[in-house]
Amino acid sequence: MSGIDHVLLTRFNLPTGGLEGLVRAREGWLRERIDLFERYCAPSVAGQQDADVTWIVYLDPASPQWLLDRIAPYAEQGLLHPVLREVVGVPELREDIAALVPRSSDILLTTNLDNDDGLAVDFCARIAAAAKGAAPGRAALYATRGLVLADDGLFVLRDRHNAFCSVRESWHDPVTSWSEYHNELPRVMPTIELDGPPSWLQVVHTGNVSNRVRGRLVAPSAHRSRFAVPLEAREPTARELLVDRTVTSSARRLRDGGRATARRAGLRLLGKDGYAAAKAGLREARSTLHDGPTSLVNLCFHGIGEPGRELEPGEETYWIDRTTFAEILDLVRDRPDVRLSFDDANASDATIALPELLARGLTASFFVVAGRLDQPGSLTSDQVRQLHAAGMTIGNHGMTHCPWRGLGRLDQDREYVAAREAIAAVIGAPVHDAALPLGRYDRRVVDRLRTLDYRSVHTSDRRRAREGRWLQPRYSIHSGDTAAWVEQELLRPPSVAAHARGALVGTAKRWR
Incomplete structure (x- = not known):
């Protein structure tokens, strides 16, 4: 040749x-x-x-x-x-x-x-x-x-x-x-x-x-x-x-x-x-450092009070008592830079969180696991509609609460698309936002979610977010956290080193 x-x-x-x-x-x-x-x-x-x-x-x-x-x-x-x-x-x-x-x-x-x-x-x-x-x-x-x-x-x-x-x-x-x-x-x-x-x-x-x-x-x-x-x-x-x-x-x-x-x-x-x-x-x-005035603190709650279902291994560390929850709400009620969200579709979202939020004039986002609806200890469909009618944002947290990283296309369709459609059918309105189960993601997760036109995707990266950004890092509240600790560790402006460290962690997840 x-x-x-x-x-x-x-x-x-x-x-x-x-x-x-x-x-x-x-x-x-x-x-x-x-x-x-x-x-x-x-x-x-x-x-x-x-x-x-x-x-x-x-x-x-x-x-x-x-x-x-x-x-x-x-x-x-x-x-x-x-x-x-x-x-x-x-x-x-x-x-x-x-x-x-x-x-x-x-x-x-x-x-x-x-x-x-x-x-x-x-x-x-x-x-x-x-x-x-x-x-x-x-x-x-x-x-x-x-x-x-x-x-x-x-x-x-x-x-x-x-x-x-x-x-x-x-x-x-x-x-x-x-x-x-x-x-x-x-x-x-x-x-x-x-x-x-x-x-x-x-x-x-x-x-x-x-x-x-x-x-x-x-x-x-x-x-x-x-x-x-x-x-x-x-x-x-x-x-x-x-x-x-x-x-x-x-x-x-x-x-x-x-x-x-x-x-x-x-x-x-x-x-x-x-x-x-x-x-x-x-x-x-x-x-992020240049955008100080627009930075946000996203606080994420999971369960409040006593669980009404069998918890997954390690899940108990994300449950807090009612008194601590109320004290944290009192701490942030006048903070426009703090946003609240709830994951996992626990029944306490409706029975405890909603009344406390309404009493303080607060709103929040509730990310629902579609496959848990109407199950013991989880939100019922009527309760999800109640949250939506009260002015709360309803988002997608998947069908089965499995990590989204590493899923094949069929499993992605179930968690990203079918779950979203099921939740939208419950509230009678489109679902625009998602939260990542267990906080796990990589570039394939991010890229696929973007093609599905989600308005925002919420992570568990434990760093400040920026208003209007598609990817929203959050701080999950754990058992043992107090309102004083939240004020001291999460609401005060982070150091330059903490800014850089948090950005690097999020970038590594998106890059891998």
């Missing part, structure tokens, strides 16, 4: 963690991303010249139908192959490439392409030619120059080990360009760097994981012929070009150099996985 088999690999909305997971958690991320995909990414692949390439685009199986409908025309045109997977590792990549790529040579070339980026019209031809002419064996390839499009203008950037990375290797046991972070490939294999004119385009926008301008300001007119996508930036004046070349671009280089040094140190110290989790957690901690 002769030639080369070239494959573009794109993660569209695969479940991810770390810093990218935090960005993807924004409302509207998918709609913004498909707009960018249609404006820059897809046209740039369609515009490749003198290249024969197969494009595989990975999507979450739980993707909303409107997204799949937007992707479908590109598949029908033969531009790309959409593949639905929750997880994509080396085995899955090998399987999909073997199934979708018509093998015509002994050399496999894989290239990463992010869904909001673009390629110069000769990108694939240049990379394929370099891979074909390279010495036998596995090697990473980079076209080192590209463009960065931002509101401030168009910038040319030399990035030796950029995200448009490629790996050339044999068809036998390939690892692909996704086997390492793009800038870590040179650590594990030989590298080929291609200089020359700009070969790729990055677009700075609100959904970027690395959302910053890099490089040196240039005139768009000098580069439009190399790209099949719009380079919509104004032409800079001669003075602007001079100031950027002599002052601003130097400052950007110093900033980027410091970031690169810190990143290398973090990777050496924490490893790939630990670095990703730490970076995301610190970002969230900084954001």
Whole structure:
């Protein structure tokens, strides 16, 4: 065989963690991303010249139908192959490439392409030619120059080990360009760097994981012929070009150099996985500290008084006496930054909690285990309707009170969807909110719940929350806690270290 088999690999909305997971958690991320995909990414692949390439685009199986409908025309045109997977590792990549790529040579070339980026019209031809002419064996390839499009203008950037990375290797046991972070490939294999004119385009926008301008300001007119996508930036004046070349671009280089040094140190110290989790957690901690006035304390109760049913192992530690409950309510009744919730659908929610709440003019959220309704010691359907009629929020706590982490699709449907529908049927109104049984979750739980349009999801992460955030951490009240302890430990502003520690814990859960 002769030639080369070239494959573009794109993660569209695969479940991810770390810093990218935090960005993807924004409302509207998918709609913004498909707009960018249609404006820059897809046209740039369609515009490749003198290249024969197969494009595989990975999507979450739980993707909303409107997204799949937007992707479908590109598949029908033969531009790309959409593949639905929750997880994509080396085995899955090998399987999909073997199934979708018509093998015509002994050399496999894989290239990463992010869904909001673009390629110069000769990108694939240049990379394929370099891979074909390279010495036998596995090697990473980079076209080192590209463009960065931002509101401030168009910038040319030399990035030796950029995200448009490629790996050339044999068809036998390939690892692909996704086997390492793009800038870590040179650590594990030989590298080929291609200089020359700009070969790729990055677009700075609100959904970027690395959302910053890099490089040196240039005139768009000098580069439009190399790209099949719009380079919509104004032409800079001669003075602007001079100031950027002599002052601003130097400052950007110093900033980027410091970031690169810190990143290398973090990777050496924490490893790939630990670095990703730490970076995301610190970002969230900084954001939380800046949002002090809007921070919330979510207190979660489970059972009050004497249980009326057999408790699960360890559940007794979440039951408190009536006097302590009343004292905590008295403590927080005039605190607008405190929100109350109740889990597990215990009968005490209606017989004890509701009267005490109403006596103080308080409201709360009650997260119901649908499968426990009308069982001894648990809420009856009439009591759930009573809570709802009294102005309380009714949410979903699953069908069986099993942990949601690690569930298969059928079990997810039972806990996330069927339970929600059953509760909605009881109260005669939609159920918009959920609480995680036993507080256990990971990125797959979070991503699936987002596709189901829950308004908020409540955790047990024991840290402050922020008003309006989709994910709401809570402090569970335990047996032995007192009103004085709640005031001292939970209602006082936490230290900077506690902020960072709590954010890191939540990030690690979402990332894993």
